[in-house]
Amino acid sequence: MARYTGPVCRLCRAEQKKLMLKGGRCRSDKCPINKRRPAPGKDPKARPGKRSDYGIQLREKQKLKRIYGMQEKQFGLFFERALRMTGITGENLFVLLERRLDNVVYRMRFAVSRSQARQIVLHGHVTVNGKRVNVPSFLVKPEDVVAIEESSKNLVVIKDALKEYGKSGVMPWLQLDPDGMKGTFLNAPRRSDITDLADIKEQMIVEYYSK
Secondary structure: OOOOOOOHHHHHHHHOOOOOOOOHHHHOOOOOOOOOOOOOOOOOOOOOOOOOHHHHHHHHHHHHHHHOOOOHHHHHHHHHHHHHOOOOHHHHHHHHHHHEHHHHHHHOOOOOOHHHHHHHHHOOOEEEOOEEOOOOOOEOOOOEEEEEOHHHOOOHHHHHHHHHHHHHOOOOOEEEEOOOOEEEEOOOOOHHHOHHHOOOOHHHHHHHHHO
């Protein structure tokens, strides 16, 4: 599947929000959002115009899609699946996105960004319940054990990423054994649990796809 290969900081500037696409750089002073650089193609001296309802809905969809590193077609398929589930569609969408294996690897601090987590999964460094899985979109279930493959535990990139666990821990729906480089997906999170994405207005995304 084709993926965006351009400068990822440009995506954050387009949304005027930190999408946490480059790990440590996003937390540093080098982040262009900290410097209040304008969105690509925008005249910094121009007065901002009023955005239409469709424009607001589009931007919310683009933000969430880019945060999880997905292409348009794949994101649309996840939305359709969320729509078929019982419950609130927007909340269902978040649950499905959080269950993606690449996202779980990132949340467990085995990678500094979701894009790095995707590469770790694709290269066969991750197991689920003892079986190697190299599909980033694989959906993890409650009580599944996600671990770094035994022969990959000495990878510097993973060891460096795990240092963040000592600073920030993991989300409450996860349990991690940093020494064993394995963790358990305890249960699917509720929307209110995903505090780092509290500013995403998922109802706008539902309205976007309802047109």
